[in-house]
Amino acid sequence: MIEVKHLTKIYKTPSQEILALDDVSLQVEDGEIFGIIGLSGAGKSTLIRCINMLEKPTSGQVIINGVEITALEPHELRTARQKIGMIFQHFNLLSSRNVFDNVMFPLEIAGVPKKEAAERVMELLELVGLADKANAYPAQLSGGQKQRVGIARALANSPELLLSDEATSALDPQTTRSILGLLKDINKRFNLTILLITHDMNVIKETCDRVAVIAESRIVEVGRVIDIFSNPQTSTSRSFINTVMKRDIPEELLEQPDSAAPSERRLVSVSFIGKSAGQPLISSMIKKYDVDANILYGNIDRIKDTPFGYLTLELTGPADQIDEALLYLKSHGLEVEVINHV
DSSP states (O other), X not given: OEEEEEEEEEEEOSXXXXXXXXXXXXXXXXXXXXXXXXXXXXXXXXXXXXXXXXXXOSXXXXXXXXXXXXXXXXXHHHHHHTTEEEEOTTOOOOTTSOHHHHHHHHHHHTTOOHHHHHHHHHHHHHHTTXXXXXXXXXXXXXXXXXXXXXXXXXXXXXXXXXXXXXXXXXXXXXHHHHHHHHHHHHHHHHTOEEEEEEXXXXXXXXXXXXXXXXXXXXXXXXXXXXXXXXXXXXXXXXXXXXXXXXXXXXXXXXXXXXXXXXXXXXXXXEEXXXXXXXXXXXXXXXXXXXXXXXXXXXXXXXXXXXXXXXXXXXXXXXXXXXXXXHHHHHHTTOEEEEEEEO
């Protein structure tokens, strides 16, 4: 669906050059919700604006459905953009137009006949739950309602791709969940590819199929959301995950307690995914092997539609029994990491 190849963007000022994107490459599959997460200034907004050519890359390619967007002439690009919807952080509604006319606007630009356009507008307002607000003006709407108008407007021309630029960052948590639910519903109903950028890992956790982590203008990790939560490969990914699921081990737990017992002690992080999150594997392990397990802390949550959890365990016992116990957990599909081995 989307291929980004070696994309670089340099902003030039009279005194310096600012590298906003540094050789960025990624692929977004047809029909998935793909997230891009990064801190402010990491380059994520520049990336999404380069994908729809609101910003022209310094070098590299953007290919959407086999068409190289970065090589199009201006008149060709205007036509191509009609199949790319865009949702903005601050809504970007026209204050002088009511809800109906805001959603109508892109259809007017595309030259859609008025009757057909009006039917399409009302269909979209029904979809986003605002049919009763057709004659209201933006100043009369809540933030969540404004964003629903923005989503309806982005869908007006039946796009093949929907870009979301921090669409929920100006909203409260409850409204954010409702907007994310709407985007998931739109994705399933129309098999619409959605590229979503955010600095909030909760948005990624609740909505996305895959995610790219961007730091200092480069993509540092790409993968399924469930894989990155269960086994992050970079410190940037781990820091984002810690904002929603605290996994760092307190220093005092890493210290070996005073004990004369001739047993080995290991601190272990165990991640549960899918069906395994509901199985009594820890108690089964204790019954099967000569080990004691002290649960230090943990959490159970959902990543999109998949149960996910983790535990930090203190395992004590003979070394060979601990080895067997860890193999038992791994054989049942659990991710196991030994944090400290004393």
